[in-house]
Amino acid sequence: MKMNIGIVGGSIAGTALADRLLQSGHRVEILERSASDLVDRGLGIAMDPSVAETLGGDFGIPIHQRVVFDRTGVVRWRQALSKRTVRWSVVHEVLASGLPEGIVDRGTHVLEVGVEDDLAWVRTESGNRREFDVVVGADGIGSRVREAVDPGFKPEFLGYVAIRGLIPVEALPPEAGPVREAVLDGSMVNGYLDRSHVVAYPIESPSGDLLINWMWYRNTTMEDLDDLLGTGEPTVHRWSLPPGGIPAAHLETFRREVSESMPASMSSILRSSGSWSLQAIHGGTASRAVSGRLVLIGDANRIAIPHVGAGTSMAIIDARSLAAAIDGSDGELDRRLDRWAEVRRGETRDAISFGRDLGRFLQYSGTEWTTWSSDDYDRWWTELRAGRRLYFESS
Numbered sequence: 467m468k469m470n471i472g473i474v475g476g477s478i479a480g481t482a483l484a485d486r487l488l489q490s491g492h493r494v495e496i497l498e499r500s501a502s503d504l505v506d507r508g509l510g511i512a513m514d515p516s517v518a519e520t521l522g523g524d525f526g527i528p529i530h531q532r533v534v535f536d537r538t539g540v541v542r543w544r545q546a547l548s549k550r551t552v553r554w555s556v557v558h559e560v561l562a563s564g565l566p567e568g569i570v571d572r573g574t575h576v577l578e579v580g581v582e583d584d585l586a587w588v589r590t591e592s593g594n595r596r597e598f599d600v601v602v603g604a605d606g607i608g609s610r611v612r613e614a615v616d617p618g619f620k621p622e623f624l625g626y627v628a629i630r631g632l633i634p635v636e637a638l639p640p641e642a643g644p645v646r647e648a649v650l651d652g653s654m655v656n657g658y659l660d661r662s663h664v665v666a667y668p669i670e671s672p673s674g675d676l677l678i679n680w681m682w683y684r685n686t687t688m689e690d691l692d693d694l695l696g697t698g699e700p701t702v703h704r705w706s707l708p709p710g711g712i713p714a715a716h717l718e719t720f721r722r723e724v725s726e727s728m729p730a731s732m733s734s735i736l737r738s739s740g741s742w743s744l745q746a747i748h749g750g751t752a753s754r755a756v757s758g759r760l761v762l763i764g765d766a767n768r769i770a771i772p773h774v775g776a777g778t779s780m781a782i783i784d785a786r787s788l789a790a791a792i793d794g795s796d797g798e799l800d801r802r803l804d805r806w807a808e809v810r811r812g813e814t815r816d817a818i819s820f821g822r823d824l825g826r827f828l829q830y831s832g833t834e835w836t837t838w839s840s841d842d843y844d845r846w847w848t849e850l851r852a853g854r855r856l857y858f859e860s861s
């Protein structure tokens with residue numbers, strides 16, 4: 467049966483879903499709060515190669531190993547892995563490229579959603595009420611749709627932020643040499659520091675130049691976070707600061723900490739990059755993904771903790787598998803949706819729980835990484851992983 471489907475949020479999950487539903491002949495409308503076309507959102511992301519390949523044969527840069535530097539600049543560990551790294555906006559562009567004009571209703575802020583019998587409705591900021599057969603929440607960490615599906619849910623601040631930046635490889639200072647070499651060799655570089663860590667990997671700029679995309683994870687109290695994000699009160703949620711948006715006083719502190727806590731091969735990269743941005747790291751999975759004709763996908767369903775680089779790939783698989791469930795002929799729609807939710811919960815559980823455990827260990831264990839041998843790192847990883855499935859270790 468062809469349906470009328472409303473999607474709240476036109477980022478990765480929302481566009482991936484609209485693309486598949488339109489192919490099956492459904493009527494689709496994306497309600498997107500942002501008035502822009504989202505091209506400048508986000509920096510680099512790491513993806514599951516099996517998902518990246520569905521977006522284009524040689525999509526992204528292949529990454530074949532993790533190289534861990536300690537705080538003195540010594541390489542302590544190399545681990546084989548398989549990921550693809552790419553600019554966020556390239557993923558979004560590819561997903562959105564198949565959508566016809568007029569599908570995305572930009573600048574439309576959904577304030578409330580609900581269900582009535584066999585239909586779902588949304589109410590927008592401008593006072594419009596629209597009705598659909600199904601409403602899908604692809605509206606990310608602060609999801610409004612989730613408020614109706616799981617009213618008790620609150621994203622949990624995990625006690626640290628990611629400070630992020632980009633720099634062209636050509637602009638790197640000489641001190642960056644060891645990290646530069648590892649990145650050019652197709653490595654994901656990690657700096658394991660004292661209760662903190664850095665990640666750096668290559669992505670391509672729009673003009674095809676190679677850039678280093680980095681993230682520095684820094685512990686931050688709830689009070690500092692409120693001060694940093696400028697909300698003044700903990701009940702008002704903001705999740706990030708855009709490039710160049712970190713207040714000057716904080717920026718000065720961060721730049722000093724970078725110099726004091728990292729080897730020069732890393733600190734020189736961060737300090738030479740302009741326009742730092744910041745994202746507070748949260749976690750949490752909605753207790754259910756389906757309520758009547760309301761469904762959650764992507765970060766609205768479960769907040770992807772960044773350390774496994776799986777959020778975008780999970781959002782795309784959520785969208786495609788949901789479209790298949792909507793199109794299925796196996797029982798009533800309600801049952802198909804419930805079954806879909808259960809399967810996806812099982813498939814994503816390991817990535818979510820491992821990401822959380824890894825982040826907690828790197829940020830809070832206080833491990834003295836400089837004294838560990840490569841075997842110690844191997845043993846630690848095996849114990850921490852505890853048999854959980856991670857896409858990047860599959861080959």
Ligand SMILES: Cc1cc2nc3c(=O)[nH]c(=O)nc-3n(C[C@H](O)[C@H](O)[C@H](O)COP(=O)(O)OP(=O)(O)OC[C@H]3O[C@@H](n4cnc5c(N)ncnc54)[C@H](O)[C@@H]3O)c2cc1C
Nearest residue numbers: 475477478479499511512576605606764765772776777778
């Ligand atoms: C520091 C950091 C690093 C990361 N690194 C990676 C990585 O390397 N690899 C990876 O795969 N993932 C990574 N992620 C996670 C990844 O960014 C997310 O999992 C992914 O973007 C989720 O996409 P989404 O479409 O579900 O949500 P989002 O991208 O958050 O999109 C939600 C959309 O909904 C819209 N919206 C919100 N509320 C409303 C409303 N009320 N009305 C209308 N529209 C609304 C928003 O404007 C937005 O366009 C990282 C995350 C962080 C914080």
